[in-house]
Amino acid sequence: MPVSVISSLSLFARERALHTLLNARGEGQRPAQVLTLDVLDQTREGEFPFKLTRTTATTTSVSTLPVEAECVSCATGALVDEALESFDDDSELIIALPTAISVAGTLQFAENRACTVRNVVTALDITTFEDDLWARRVLADSGVTPRPHRRANPR
DSSP states (O other): OEEEEEEESOHHHHHHHHHHHHHTOOTTOOOOEEEEEEEOOOOBTTEEEEEEEEEOSSOEEEEEEEEEOSSHHHHHHHHHHHHHHHSOTTSOEEEEOOTTOOSHHHHHHHHHTTOEEEEEEEEOOTTTHHHHHTOHHHHHHTTOOOOOOOOSSOO
16 A cells, blocks of 8 residues: 655644645546544543544545553554554555654554555645744653753853
8 A cells, every 4th residue: 555644743734735645646546545643632641532534535534532552653653553454455545644743653654564655745834833843742742841041061
């Protein structure tokens, strides 16, 4: 199964990239299948609720699913692994990752399933990139916590 993966710090940039990939498909190609993953507000420690939107040529289904995992990236990887097993092998699968999730873990699952990774897209909105990069959720997910300014060479 050919797979394309979209990652982004911005939900709007991710949606534009998905729209662009879908519209760039050539005549005669089978419609792509799409899995869009969004993380909802965490309510319990160690459990990450996700909204999954699965789109095929004929249907769109939306569901919410709590996933137990150590981190949101691990939970995302588990969902991608499960999705790679459940989608049709003959047409391309486009996976739109939750914002601020690295594509590296997703690629690992695709390789483990002997999928062909066709595209890896990191979608950016240049007008909001700096704000997105320094957003608290991005810093928290990466393990960085804000600290008071320190001088590098105190004298």
